[in-house]
Amino acid sequence: MRFACLLLSVCLVCPRVDAQEKLQQAYQAAQQLFLKGDDTQARAAFSALLAETFRERAAIYRSGGSWLRVRDDLQSALDLEPLQAETRFELAYALFRLESWPQAAQQLEPLVREKPNEARFHGLLGRAYLSMGKPAAARQQLAAALRLEPDNVLTAYTLALAALSEKDRIAAARVFSDLEKRQNSPSRFHVLVGRAYLDAGFQQEAQQELTECLKQDPKARFARYLLALSYVRELEEGGITAAKKELAHEVELFPEEFAAHYLLGLLVEHERRWDDAARQFEQSTQLALTEPDPWFHLGAVYLKLGRACDAAHALERSLKLAPEGSPARYRLNRSHYLLSQAYKALGDTKAAAREAQAAREASVASTGQDRRLLEELSTASVPEITVSWQDVTKTVPLTPSEKELLSVFADVLLNTRNYLGLIAGRQHRFADAAKDFASVRSTQPNFPHADFNLGLALFQQGEYAQALEPLERAAGKMAPAALTKILGLVYFQNKQYEKAVTQLEQARKSHSDDPQVLMALGTSLVRLGRKEEARRSFEDLLKSQPDTAPLHILWGEAYAEQSQPRQAEQEFQRALELDPQASSAHFDLGKLYLKKGQMDQAGLEFRAELQSHPGDTRSQYHLAFVLLSQQRTAEAIPLLRQVIASKPDYAEARYSLGKALLQRGETAAAIEQLEASVKLDASKSYSHYQLGRAYIQAGRREEAQREFALSQKTKQPH
16 A cells, blocks of 8 residues: 655745755755655655755744744754754754753753864853753853953853852952953943842842943943842841932832832832832832732732722732742732731621632741841842843844744645655655654645545554544545555454445445455454354455465464464465565464464574565564573674664554663663653553663662552553
């Protein structure tokens, strides 16, 4: 059965002529290779085109700030070309922007080993380490980056931050002093340095920098806010007067600044100046509509002012914006208590009791003054402050030409995936074909022949249950003649014999001598008790295939399925007498011997199958299984690696390889294979058990216990 192939040309009409011509030429060249039947070269050409298109599309998504899409496209490109250093770096940067710092570091660590003279690799790894809370490692990488690129201001500034994280104020000050000489906007730089000192807990240094900034520019934004925050963090209540003075200037200069209004509200609330606090929190809620904290404080202040109805509204809003599982647990718990007081004042005893119960359940013990000021200020947000040299990619809306180009890229990716699926099918790499066709169908469900091709690929790799849905969908779109045989065989394999008979009888009209059709039809009729019709089908089979190898293989498989091994063996032997190269005959014999425990004989049959059909992954795996049972691990491992190279999603092969590697003491490699096996099929108890053993050998006891527990959830490990 052949895969359905509809040759599709991609119309590349886009404003970027260079991209248009490049894609057009690459696509047409790959298509010509496919038409010539040069599948090896066509696969390479389409794979390269696919990777390049993913990279091009990621570049557009990056300009639009769509970092999740950037990550996904670059990962797809990397799956196709794993050694591409630039793609790995760009992926690491996308992960960094998504705050997936450990994953970014995982990409960068091998890169800095492979290319130790790339300053940007060291620099980004240093920034990732600092974000992960590993300042010592960050300083090492950032120092390496600066040695390679001494004038990189961002790297130097980040190195100073890392030094401050380790309380190395002298080293940080040295870097800041050097950087100050190179600034075009020194006042903004002083704000940035002041914030760094503030975050690190060096309040006097922070105040010096911020005061210097205000000398140079009395209207510098955020300088007075940060100065106020520093005063209170250092002096607590003793710094409130000076802080309020700075904040009053800040809100006068920048009336739309949420942080300044909110902080000023906290300070006057602490002084029990309820009217002033209400005004500041009211302004804060208008400037940041989705922030729960201003609503909480506004509700508390309204309650003090006797405005119970307004208090209830504000507290309900706070709870809605920060539901019970959010990190701001203190405010949430306190909100329930205050809300109960508001309802009580309003005379709504039922609502008051409900909120009081919620407060008790949340274990709110105190009903006194709200959270201490210093605790509140320790988590106060600090606005983002930028200067020209910072690594800030501005997000801009996509232009019409970029949107058009995205549409072109989508067409290229879709059609290229389809061609790769067709090539994989022609090369009998059915697992790869199924993945490609599944990708095509998920992107465009009505893509021509996507359902049929996916169903056929799944059928060819023995995934009969999964093949059913796409083939049934295809039945509503394709001419019956093209589908009845494969759909009938799938119904037969799924033991849906009534449906199988309907399809196979239809298939007989165009496949009257097809042994697969006749055998499946006859067997289905037997299972339905229609023995006379079954007899006629088997008679037709014998007439059309009087004594051929394929016929005897079919008979042998039927006997084996009915647990009649002696008759099955005779049929397979007869097939080999007629055709020593008969496909699957040696393999089927090997399986029979394997079930009987005749390992030597089984191994000989699997080797014979591989002699005739070298790429047969089933025989490779089963031969490896025999070798492992005979303690011939060194011979089994290369076979298992070949199987996995052909079928990366073969969970049992990865399990067997992982177990073999573990026996040889190759723990890290074993863990890699066993983790992949569990990811592919988490239902196997023995896979979890072996992975647990591997973790024990690696000293990863917590993970080992987790795997042993998962193993116990199913049957006992073996």
